[in-house]
Amino acid sequence: METTLAIVIGGLYAISFYLMLRRSMVKLILGLMLFSQAVNLLLFTAAGLTRGQPPIIPEGADALPVPFADPLPQALILTAIVISFGMIAFTLALTRRAHSSLETDDLDQLGRSERP
Amino acid sequence: MLTVLITIFVLAAAAPMLHRLLRGATGWALALPVVAVTAWFATLVPAVSGGEVILESRPWVPALGLDLAFRVDGWSLLFLLLIAGIGALILIYAGGYLHGHRHEGRFFGFLLLFMGSMLGLVAADNLIVMFIFWELTSFSSYLLIGFNHEETKSRAAALQALLVTGGGGLALLAGFILIGQVGGTFSFSALLENADVLRHHALYLPILLLVLAGAFTKSAQVPFHFWLPGAMAAPTPVSAYLHSATMVKAGVFLLGRFNPLLGGTDVWHTVVTGVGAATMLTGALLALPQTDLKRLLAYSTVSGLGTLTLLLGIGTTLATKAAAVFLIVHSLYKGALFMVAGAVDHETGTRDVRSLGGLFKVMPITALAAGAAALSMSGFPPLLGFISKELLYEAKLAAPSGAMLITAAGVGANILMVAVAIIVGFRPFHGARQLPAKPMHEPPLALWLGPAVLAALALVAGLFPSLVDRPLVSAAVSAIRAKETTVELKLWHGLNLVLLLSVVTVLAGVFVYFLRQRCRALAARLAPVVRFGPERGYELGLRALTAVAAGQTRLLQHGYLRGYVLTVLGVATVLAAFALVRFGPATLWIGFEDVRIHEVAIGVLVLAAALVAANARSRLAAVVALGVVGYSVALIYGLYGAPDLAVTQILVETLTLVLFVLVVVHLPQFSTLSSPRRRRWDAAFAGVAGLVITLLVLKALHVESGERVSQYFAENALRAQGRNVVNVILVDFRALDTLGEIAVLSVAALGVFALLKLRPGARKEDR
Amino acid sequence: MPLQLAFSIVLLVRGHNEPGGGFIGGLVAACGIALHGIAFGIPAARRLLRVPPPMLIGTGLLIAALSGLPGLFQGQPFLTGLWGGSVPTLLAGQLKFGTPLLFDVGVYLVVAGIAVHLIFTMAEDQ
Incomplete structure (x- = not known):
């Protein structure tokens, strides 16, 4: 399964890179969203996969039953998901604002325009 | 020592406020504590001249071997007295000179900051501490030179001084670090105990050259002499203080300080003597044609510094003695003459010697002080300058090599100095009055006190040399030579070659004075x-x-976002690929043995949805496709033991979709902006990058990291009263990170609010 | 709608032992309010919430930061978990009180506040 996921991650990276290199602002955002998914999956996979064993100590036991899924990357990814939500919201607002102020979708134009 | 420094720095910080409180009396008020400090230094004289070295140390960054260590020996005490003593006079003088200036308070602050740095520099024992104070002097002199910051010329001069001395400072730091490497310590006192280590080390030459670069830039030696006359753009009190008595002497101090460690070799003799002699002559030659009082003095300072360097280069006991005495003499007369120049400028409004004359009747006290200082400068008995000049010639005649050459250069430079002294000290005050008869008068007490005191000191010390020789000069010379030396100064040496040279010098100087017009023409x-x-x-x-x-x-x-993105991603990919090639294992392939069909199906779904999102023509379709990607990823999390992640992912995905739907109508339509060729290129790049990442993941799976942190978390979660280890990590073990994270999120939310709700044109619409 | 809010709180509280916690609970609550907003309009959702979302964010941050102080007073690092007694509850099992729970409540408020705030802002922007 790791192989499958590795290919999926590589594919997501490739598509997100391609999207980020576009001149359209919205495509850039789409690329960012895919990118954060890919990074999260990369973290998740690189830490090793364990089928169906959540890192939760069962009632009565005093340690995790082996094998358990690594809780640390999960904690990292959990925060990353929420952070990327904030980031996407911010870029959306930024794009929205830039579009309404500068009336262009072309990032190349954006670089050249001074404040209106 | 530390207490003194802290006091001065606190005063510096408080000066602007004090000025608001005390107004015109600030200069006097600030001079009081400085006089007290000077007096304290004076109480150290008996002990230090008895051969004692006062050490003081406080740990600062012990891990780096960095202590706030201070060392007061004869050489530094001499400087301490000069810096604090002249400093007090300058403070009073500045109070009179800048009276009513808009930024007078700030000026006092800068001046005290500089004074503190200078005191710290000469008292520091730890080389790093010394360097810090060294840079502080460069920095505060930048503020002082550029004090009239409305003028382009001031700013340029300040920048020039900063760059030249700062560059030298960096060389000095490199030299200090090398010394630390070689000697194993940054403590000067400790290094002194093993003085020969440095001289015999392979790195001696680089160390010497680096330290000399620091000293020469600071002391305006050829070829770095040009910043000093430029720095005359500063207000006159600054010139009087920094560029005669203190800052430029820092380089001389450094030479004296490191003489026991680095001096005495052939390279030292050749370089230091050579540079000193060149500077001495250059400064003297450039001084004569000047017509601005301050520039005249500035070039003569260059010449004086050259003389000091030359003497330290010769390095004999006699030369060192001459250097210590000349240091005192030079500080006294140069400080006095600069202050006189400022007072004249203040009263008449000009510093051009050609249009000054006959001021004696108007300002007799200033004129007397100027005359005395000028006599000391030209080496006239019975002033201290005479004793100093006798010693100079004596030392030069007895130089171990090139004595005749050095003496000839010295006599030449001194002849020119005599001429300059006459131009500065007598020319403006005697002869016919040349200025229009506007009401002029003696400058106020604050302006003539400084020159008068300094000139009087030169006279008193000349008449009674025993006041300075044993207490100050002996200890200073001992410190430079690192062995006990007793110095006795006499006013009268009897009729000999040296006296003859002195007489010749003065006569020739007067002669040159009358030729000055021709010199100017030649210079032009x-x-x-x-x-x-x-x-x-x-x-x-x-x-x-x-x-x-x-x-x-x-x-x-270049302003193109995708250019930046491409650079960053490209570099990252190349680095990852490099790591793969460099540390790549033989087998990357894990194979498909352990594959379940539904998992592959999810993978295919993710990729297909992502492709759809990339190529979608409609924005909504793209958003929906992204949603599919997100939910599928959540499914993967769920399948592999991460229910928390799965739930979070689903919720965030939902909210993101809602957000997207809310703004999508306001977002621009997709349009094809890039050329097909460009897109093919990007696609190829992205494909390669994706491949590298895939290989990287496969590689990562093979890496066996050592002990896992998670083990600790897993074992201690119960102690933290939680069974869900992920959540325990979030809210307990790594709670500070989480706190930071929610703070960041809050800022993002505020940012969105600001972007969308606060518009320059639509203030009124806000809630 | 109230059901979803209640559920979010249950998620929050049981988060220490089973899947759930401040992040997830906050997101569930935000989803509920967002749903209400989409169905009945943003003003209605604002009325339902009673307090403005930035208030939630501020309170949450404050609670989370304050929960770190008790540990500090005991001479331990900032945010060290300290636990007190516990009470049995119907849905979430044994409920233990402690600073991490307080911290989680802070997280819950912040996350819910931010999500709701973002959605409100975006939806009202014309």
Whole structure:
């Protein structure tokens, strides 16, 4: 399964890179969203996969039953998901604002325009 | 010592406020504590002249071997007295000179800051501490030189001084670090115990050259002499203080300080003596044609510094003695003459010697002080300058090598100095009055007190040399030579060659004085040649630097986002690929043995949805496709033991979709902006990058990391009263990170609010 | 709608032992309010919430930061978990009180506040 996921991650990276290199602002955002998914999956996979064993100590036991899924990357990814939500919201607002102020979708134009 | 420094720095910080409170009396009020400090230094004289070295140390960053260590021996005590004593006079003087200036309070602050740095520099024992104070002097002198910051000339001069001395400071730091490496310690006192280690080390030459670079830039030695006359753009109190008595002497101090560690070798003799002699002559020659009082003095300072360097280069006991005495003499007369120049400027409004004359009747006290200082400068008995000049000639005649050459150069420079002394000290005060008869009068007490005190000191010390020789000079010479030396000064040496030279010097000086007009004419003709001097090099270097900076900024900051993205991603990919090749294992392939069909199906779904999102024509379709990607990823999390992640992912995905749907109508339509060729290129790049990442993941799976942190978390979660280890990590083990994270999120939310709700044109619409 | 809010709180509280916690609970609550907003309009959702979302963010941050102080007072690092007694509850099992729970409540408020705030802002922007 790791192989499958590795290919999926590589594919997501490739598509997100391609999207980020576009001149359209919205495509850039789409690329960012895919990118954060890919990074999260990369973290998740690189830490090793364990089928169906959540890192939760069962009632009565005093340690995790082996094998358990690594809780640390999960904690990292959990925060990353929420952070990327904030980031996407911010870029959306930024794009929205830039579009309404500068009336262009072309990032190349954006670089050249001074404040209106 | 530390207490003194802290007091001075606190005073510096408080000066602007004090000024608001005390107004015109600030100079006097600030001088009081400085006088007290001087008095305290004076109480140390008996102990230090008895051969004692006062050490004081406090740990600062012990891990780096960095202590706030201070060392007061004869050499530093001499400087401490000069810095604090003249400093007090300058404070009073500045109070009179800048009276009513808009930023007078700030000026006092800068001046005290500089004074504190200078005191710290000469008292520091730890080399790093010394360097810090060294840079502080450069920095605070920058503030002082550029004090009239409305004028372009001031700013340029300040920048020039900062760049030249700061550059030298960096060389000095490199030298200090090498010394630390070689000697194993940054403590000067400790190094002194093993003085020969440095001289016999392979790195001796680089160390010497680096330290000398620091000393020479600071002391305005050829070819770095050009910044000093430029720095005359500063208000006169600054020139009087920094550029006669203190800052430029820091380089001399350094030479004396490191004489026991680095001096005595052939390289030292050759370089230091040579540079000193060249500076001495250059300064004297450049001084004579000047007409501005301050520039005259500035070039004569260059010459005086050259003399000091030359003497320290010769390095015999006699030469060291001469250097210590000349240091005192020079500080006294140069400080006095600068202050006189400022007072004259203050009263008459000009500093051009050609249009000054007959001021004696108007300002007799100033004129007397100027005359005494000028006599000391030209080495007239019975002033201290005479004793100093006798010693100078004696030392030069007895130099171990090139005695005749050095003496000839010395006599030549001194002849010119005599002429300069007459121009500065007598010319403005005697002869016919040349200024229009506007009401002029003696400057106020604050302005003539400084020169008067300094000139009187030169006279008293000349009449009673025993006041300075044993207490101050002996200890200073002992410290430079690192062995006990007793010095006795006499006013009268009897009729000998040295006296003859002195007489010749004075007579020739007077002769040159009368030829000064011709000198100016000659200098005017030579001006085009002089323009190709080191100052030109500095300007060219500066211009080249700006040009290179502008060029590389244009190259790197081109303003195209995708260019930046491509650079970052490209570099990251290349690095990852490099790591793969460099540390790549034999087998990357894990194979498909352990594959379940539904998992592959999810993978295919993710990729297909992502492709759809990338190529979608409609924005909504793209958003929906992204949603599919997100939910599928959540499914993967769920399948592999991460229910928390799965739930979070689903919720965030939902909210993101809602957000997208809310703004999508306001977002621009997709349009094809790039050329097909460009897109093929990007696709190829992205494909390669994706492949590298895939390989990287496969590689990562093979890496066996050591002990896992998670083990600790897993074992201790119950102690933290939680069974869900992920959540325990979030809210307990790594709670500070989480706190930071929610703070960041809050800022993002505020940012969105600001972007969308606060518009310059639509203030009124806000809630 | 109230059901979803209640559920979010249950998720929050049981988060220490089973899947759930401040992040997830906050997101569930935000989803509920967002749903209400989409169905009945943003003003209605604002009325339902009673307090403005930035208030939630501020309170949450404050609670989370304050929960770190008790540990500090005991001479331990900032945010060290300290636990007190516990009470049995119907849905979430044994409920233990402690600073991490307080911290989680802070997280819950912040996350819910931010999500709701973002959605409100975006939806009202014309």
